[in-house]
Amino acid sequence: MTVVDKNSEGQGVRQYHIGIAPGEVSSVALLPGDPFRVPMIAEFLTDVKDIAHQREHRTMTGYYKGKHITATSTGMGCPSTAIAVEELARVGVTSFIRVGSSAGLQAGIEPGDLLVSEGTLRNDGTTAAYAHHGFPAVPDLKIAVELHRIALELSAGSSTKVFSGINASDDAFYAEGPEWISELNRLGILNVEMESSALYVVARLRGLRAGMICAASSNLVDGASLYSDKNAAMKEGWMRSIEVALETAVSLDL
Numbered sequence: 001m002t003v004v005d006k007n008s009e010g011q012g013v014r015q016y017h018i019g020i021a022p023g024e025v026s027s028v029a030l031l032p033g034d035p036f037r038v039p040m041i042a043e044f045l046t047d048v049k050d051i052a053h054q055r056e057h058r059t060m061t062g063y064y065k066g067k068h069i070t071a072t073s074t075g076m077g078c079p080s081t082a083i084a085v086e087e088l089a090r091v092g093v094t095s096f097i098r099v100g101s102s103a104g105l106q107a108g109i110e111p112g113d114l115l116v117s118e119g120t121l122r123n124d125g126t127t128a129a130y131a132h133h134g135f136p137a138v139p140d141l142k143i144a145v146e147l148h149r150i151a152l153e154l155s156a157g158s159s160t161k162v163f164s165g166i167n168a169s170d171d172a173f174y175a176e177g178p179e180w181i182s183e184l185n186r187l188g189i190l191n192v193e194m195e196s197s198a199l200y201v202v203a204r205l206r207g208l209r210a211g212m213i214c215a216a217s218s219n220l221v222d223g224a225s226l227y228s229d230k231n232a233a234m235k236e237g238w239m240r241s242i243e244v245a246l247e248t249a250v251s252l253d254l
């Protein structure tokens with residue numbers, strides 16, 4: 001029997017899932033969940049290149065204020081996010097900023113508001129395969145602080161509010177019942193999404209840097225439904241969160 005070592009196999013070659021080879025991407029990547037949001041990131045860039053689109057992982061590159069930027073979609077949830085981060089790291093990405101959407105869990109968060117992550121409650125299965133359940137899922141401190149500073153700066157004078165706090169990553173969107181939502185609210189968890197747990201844990205274990213800024217899609221304790229007419233506000237929030245992430249990449253020279 002020859003047991004494969006996945007950590008040594010596939011280094012330095014075009015990656016199996018994301019379809020990217022070393023040299024095709026930059027040192028920093030913005031990570032939306034949805035492949036259709038990658039061209040939204042490209043709207044901010046010059047010299048845009050379509051690099052690959054396999055499965056849920058679409059990748060484009062370009063330049064923002066002279067900085068080479070990559071945008072790759074992770075798909076929904078921790079399994080495909082862990083794969084994207086592992087494979088992007090193998091082709092040269094060292095810093096990751098997730099630009100997502102997320103449901104608010106505290107009163108006052110409205111669709112389109114910006115949510116900066118200070119850490120993640122790991123309610124996912126993927127990271128359990130990587131690390132002890134007590135291992136923290138935390139962003140790079142400098143990226144988190146800079147995302148918050150720039151989010152406040154870019155939102156000043158607008159109706160967009162900026163929040164910073166701990167979020168949760170769930171696996172099962174439709175299994176979030178009232179008891180679980182109330183418990184997260186009681187713990188002071190700001191918002192829930194589905195990818196940052198894997199992003200942070202894989203990044204820490206592989207010596208990479210990561211952060212996250214989301215636009216609120218809804219509010220699970222305040223009656224702001226996903227099915228309301230507030231989706232335009234969420235799109236504005238996405239665009240602003242992308243700009244915040246790009247400015248952070250420039251300011252920290254990621």
Ligand SMILES: O=P(O)(O)O[C@H]1O[C@H](CO)[C@@H](O)[C@H]1O
Nearest residue numbers: 032033034076100101193194
């Ligand atoms: O908008 P994205 O980045 O996909 O993020 C959120 O949206 C999806 C659920 O609707 C999940 O992926 C969740 O994390």
Ligand SMILES: O=c1cc[nH]c(=O)[nH]1
Nearest residue numbers: 101102103192193194
């Ligand atoms: O974005 C998300 C993720 C999990 N649950 C939600 O309601 N929204």
